[in-house]
Amino acid sequence: MGIEKKKQLKKQRDSLIWAAAKLFRRQGYSGTGLRDILAASGAARGSLYHYFPGGKEQIGAAAVTAAGGLVTETFVELARQADGPADFLRRYTALLVGWLEASDFRDGCPITTTLLETTPGSAAIGEAGRAVFADWQLVMETMLAQDNWPAVQIAPMATAMIAGLEGALLLARVQGTAQPIHDTVGALCTLLEAKEV
Amino acid sequence: MGIEKKKQLKKQRDSLIWAAAKLFRRQGYSGTGLRDILAASGAARGSLYHYFPGGKEQIGAAAVTAAGGLVTETFVELARQADGPADFLRRYTALLVGWLEASDFRDGCPITTTLLETTPGSAAIGEAGRAVFADWQLVMETMLAQDNWPAVQIAPMATAMIAGLEGALLLARVQGTAQPIHDTVGALCTLLEAKEV
DNA sequence: AATACTATAGCGACTGGTCTACATAATATG
DNA sequence: CATATTATGTAGACCAGTCGCTATAGTATT
Numbered sequence: 070m071g072i073e074k075k076k077q078l079k080k081q082r083d084s085l086i087w088a089a090a091k092l093f094r095r096q097g098y099s100g101t102g103l104r105d106i107l108a109a110s111g112a113a114r115g116s117l118y119h120y121f122p123g124g125k126e127q128i129g130a131a132a133v134t135a136a137g138g139l140v141t142e143t144f145v146e147l148a149r150q151a152d153g154p155a156d157f158l159r160r161y162t163a164l165l166v167g168w169l170e171a172s173d174f175r176d177g178c179p180i181t182t183t184l185l186e187t188t189p190g191s192a193a194i195g196e197a198g199r200a201v202f203a204d205w206q207l208v209m210e211t212m213l214a215q216d217n218w219p220a221v222q223i224a225p226m227a228t229a230m231i232a233g234l235e236g237a238l239l240l241a242r243v244q245g246t247a248q249p250i251h252d253t254v255g256a257l258c259t260l261l262e263a264k265e266v
Numbered sequence: 267m268g269i270e271k272k273k274q275l276k277k278q279r280d281s282l283i284w285a286a287a288k289l290f291r292r293q294g295y296s297g298t299g300l301r302d303i304l305a306a307s308g309a310a311r312g313s314l315y316h317y318f319p320g321g322k323e324q325i326g327a328a329a330v331t332a333a334g335g336l337v338t339e340t341f342v343e344l345a346r347q348a349d350g351p352a353d354f355l356r357r358y359t360a361l362l363v364g365w366l367e368a369s370d371f372r373d374g375c376p377i378t379t380t381l382l383e384t385t386p387g388s389a390a391i392g393e394a395g396r397a398v399f400a401d402w403q404l405v406m407e408t409m410l411a412q413d414n415w416p417a418v419q420i421a422p423m424a425t426a427m428i429a430g431l432e433g434a435l436l437l438a439r440v441q442g443t444a445q446p447i448h449d450t451v452g453a454l455c456t457l458l459e460a461k462e463v
Numbered sequence: 464a465a466t467a468c469t470a471t472a473g474c475g476a477c478t479g480g481t482c483t484a485c486a487t488a489a490t491a492t493g
Numbered sequence: 494c495a496t497a498t499t500a501t502g503t504a505g506a507c508c509a510g511t512c513g514c515t516a517t518a519g520t521a522t523t
Contacts, residue, residue, distance in 0.1 A: 081502080097383040099296035103479060113504045118480075120502090125479065175386060182382040184440050186294040189372060198440050228437065228446050229453035235436055236429030243381050243395050249425050256426035260457050278468085300513060310470045315514075317468090322513065469520070478511065488501070493494105 082120045084110040090132035094179040098129055098186045098194075123193070129183060130197040136179035137201030144208040154212045155261040158230065162254045165238070166247040177242045181235060205231055218264065226261075233257050279317045281307040287329040291376040295326055295383045295391075320390070326380060327394040333376035334398030341405040351409045352458040355427065359451045362435070363444040374439045378432060402428055415461065423458070430454050 088110035092101040103125060107114055121127040143164070151157035168176060184198040209227035218226065233253045240249035285307035289298040300322060304311055318324040340361070348354035365373060381395040406424035415423065430450045437446035 096387075097294065097296055099294055100383055102477075104477080113502095114480090115482095115503055115505075173386075177382065181436060182379070185374065185379040185382065185436065186297055188440050189370075189442070190293070195440060202437060202440065225449035225452055228434075228449040229430065232433030232437055232446055232450040233426065233430050234433065236431065236433030237425075239378060239382065239432055240399060240425065240429055243385050243392060243399065245386070249429055252422035252425040253429040255422055256457060260453060263460060299511070301511080310468095311514090312469050312471075465523085467520100467522070470518085472515105472517090474513105474515075476512075476514105478509100480510105481508075482506090484504085484506100486501105486503070489499085491496100491498070493496080 081110075081112050081116055085112050085117055085120060085128065086131050086135050089128050090136040090179055091176075093129065093132055093183045094136070094177065095175055098183040126187075126191050126193055129187065129191065130193040133180045133183055133194055133197040133201060137198070137204070140179070141201065141204045141208065144205060148208055148212050151212075153216050153261070154209070154230070155258040157212060158234075158254050158257055158261070161234075162250055165234075166250060169238075169241060169247060169250075174242050174245045177238050178235060181239070202231065216261075216264075229260075230257055278307075278309050278313055282309050282314055282317065282325065283328050283332050286325050287333040287376055288373075290326065290329055290380045291333070291374065292372055295380040323384075323388050323390055326384065326388065327390040330377045330380055330391055330394040330398060334395070334401070337376070338398065338401045338405065341402060345405055345409050348409075350413050350458070351406070351427070352455040354409060355431075355451050355454055355458070358431075359447055362431075363447060366435075366438060366444060366447075371439050371442045374435050375432060378436070399428065413458075413461075426457075427454055 085106060089101070089106045092105050092109060096105075103114070103117065106128070107117060117128065118124065121131065144161070147160050147164075148157055151160055180198055180201060183194065187194045188198070189195055206224075206227050209230050210223050213223045213226055214220075233256070234250075237250045237253035240253075241247055282303060286298070286303045289302050289306060293302075300311070300314065303325070304314060314325065315321065318328065341358070344357050344361075345354055348357055377395055377398060380391065384391045385395070386392055403421075403424050406427050407420050410420045410423055411417075430453070431447075434447045434450035437450075438444055
């Protein structure tokens with residue numbers, strides 16, 4: 070009972086984190102005020118500083134960790150279902166394009182903007198971001214290893230996959246089209262299916 | 267004489283634009299105040315609103331156009347010197363890594379952060395960004411065409427090159443290492459040199 | 464004399480952060 | 494079991510500082 074109660078109580082905390090993550094994704098870190106987060110989550114100012122005595126920076130780091138972690142979970146689940154890295158990318162593309170179009174290309178990567186704004190100014194947010202990228206990298210590397218890629222090619226190829234996705238997402242948002250994602254993923258898949266790197 | 271004089275007078279305007287571009291690149295759009303730009307350029311507030319009656323949004327768009335245009339010029343010059351797209355990427359990588367290390371990974375892409383923050387909120391900045399990306403795309407496509415790529419592959423491959431560079435630059439800044447750039451460019455070069463897409 | 468440009472004071476709105484008052488919950492003590 | 498006591502969490506007023514922007518006075522250029 071105590072545990073469930075605690076979970077209930079932590080609901081306010083979670084609500085704050087997710088409200089912050091959504092707002093940071095759309096308007097960036099500096100462009101989002103604590104008042105926006107408070108209004109979106111319905112919490113009071115006192116609650117925010119109770120759960121996050123470190124203020125905006127701390128909730129920023131928590132939002133990066135939470136939103137990045139959700140992407141990691143999606144990656145892991147998709148990697149489990151997919152038949153190799155190229156199939157993984159195609160499946161993720163389908164999801165990604167769906168989200169983009171549903172939000173009219175407003176919702177991009179939930180951590181990129183915040184990280185670009187706060188690197189290297191905030192050590193806490195930067196560290197959260199590096200941890201997320203490391204998780205993503207691990208998922209990709211595991212997939213490539215299971216696809217029998219030569220050991221020395223695994224890490225670089227995994228990085229190229231993440232970089233390609235991030236860059237394509239940026240272009241897609243700015244241009245308001247999913248085309249950059251299809252083009253970039255197409256190129257990555259060519260590379261992944263050739264395998265003779 | 268009149269023309270030169272006008273150029274002289276426009277120096278304040280240019281100074282404002284470049285001060286803005288540098289600050290936006292490091293701290294983002296929302297994170298940079300007009301006071302910062304004024305202080306960095308040495309101009310007075312009145313001058314800013316004289317040259318940019320549209321205020322922050324207008325100087326933001328001008329900064330994107332100017333900084334993006336400088337990158338375009340670098341691309342064009344490098345494309346002229348390089349022996350094909352893969353060589354182009356390797357040469358640009360050398361430059362990029364040099365700039366990154368010289369700034370301790372503080373100076374990334376001069377337009378990415380601003381665009382992510384203001385898309386789709388600001389039509390003017392978004393339009394400036396799309397124009398820059400279109401220029402970059404044209405440079406890449408021209409290079410691929412000269413390298414005798416099949417017509418249908420040219421546009422997607424050009425997009426993938428830009429996306430890869432942008433994503434790698436993001437990862438490099440956050441991780442404080444040039445490795446993501448080397449890895450991503452390596453993968454792109456493999457693709458470019460195979461050509462059997 | 465007219466135009467182009469500079470300089471600064473000041474506006475209302477908003478920033479992140481602090482502080483105190485208060486409600487609720489868990490624990491301790493008779 | 495009932496009542497004190499201490500954590501825990503909520504609520505909002507308030508602060509100094511900064512935001513983008515406007516208005517006005519002044520200087521320089523043509």
